[in-house]
Amino acid sequence: LIFTINNLVTQNKSKLLANPRLAVRDGETAKMNIGDKIPFQVVNAQGVPSVIIIEAGVQLEVTPHIGTDGFVTLKMHPEVSSIKTPPSPGVPPTIATREADSSVTVKDGTPIVLAGLIQKNEIETTVKVPLLGDIPILGWLFRNTSNDKIDNEVIFVITPHIRPHGCAGHRGPAAVRSDEDPAHGSRLHALDPGLPEGRGGQPPGRRGPLLARGRLLGSLAAAPEHADPLWGRVPRQIRRRARARGENRR
Template sequence: ALIEQDIQLPFTVTTFTGGAATSSVQMQSAKLSLKVKPQITADKAIIMDLEIHRDQPKDNPYGGQPILDKKTVKTKLLVDNGETVVLGGIFTRTTSQTEGGVPLLRRIPLLGWLFKKRLEKDQRGELLVFLTPTIIEKSATRGGVE
């Protein structure tokens, strides 16, 4: 099974031919995806091959185009029928600083700090995936496995 969310981001690509520069825009994909390949064992346990991909655009510290930050988790799990597992390990951190205040007055030496404010924001997050595999037995009324 594959669950995927995708966003297309524009990136400028510059090529040089004969001393002349030509710029064009190419779209690059940033995805959040979960891929699960389940197998049922003889004792009704479930083996799952899992892949999680998270691509996230970030600001380039050197200016210019954004950077595409790619993170991947791959694992293989053995889980009992109906048992819930939690998969994590993809962390994010965003920091920002802003300054504001009364124009001109905030620039007065020594007294300026009375007229300005500075806001620092540090946000952290973790992507957690909860999976509960369930075996659905063959139904006599439906004639097959769902």
């Protein structure tokens, strides 16, 4: 059906009235109005005049409800109205209205087609020769009258799309560390921006300086006696005496 509609538009046999895009929250109602606003003056019982605005054109109200399985339920109220007779002083305009109520459940990205809003118009057209067509009795010889019946149908094509929460202000997958298992959704350890990650692939629960100090202490325990940095601060004479005493004991 959508392919057929596109062909009719391409062949100028149909006209695209509007191609809007609406954004609405789950459970709330969005309204679209494309048409004219006709002011009409009325007078109440006290003689005070007031102006009433009458809308005519294409209107659509949509209320979505998002399911947990990727489906969307849309409650729709399309309305198409047109002016049959314009307003005159003290007489309101005549509005022809076509409307419907529908509730459909579809999968995300599946188009919905609402059709059947048909309006039938009868147009009488008279073509005549100036002056001669107004002659009584013989005037019909110089004028031609035709009656045309026009069926006008408005079709709504609605395609719902569920917008993910990865918008401004939300930290999406880009903010998740690579140590989170995407298959099971279990986080191995969280990223704390105030605690630097340890060296050697250690988790950020241990600071870098603590790990460096641990390595340093380990190397001192395995090093020979003269490798102690405190040994270099002892005066040279005392170091000689200590070495001599050690040799005598041996």
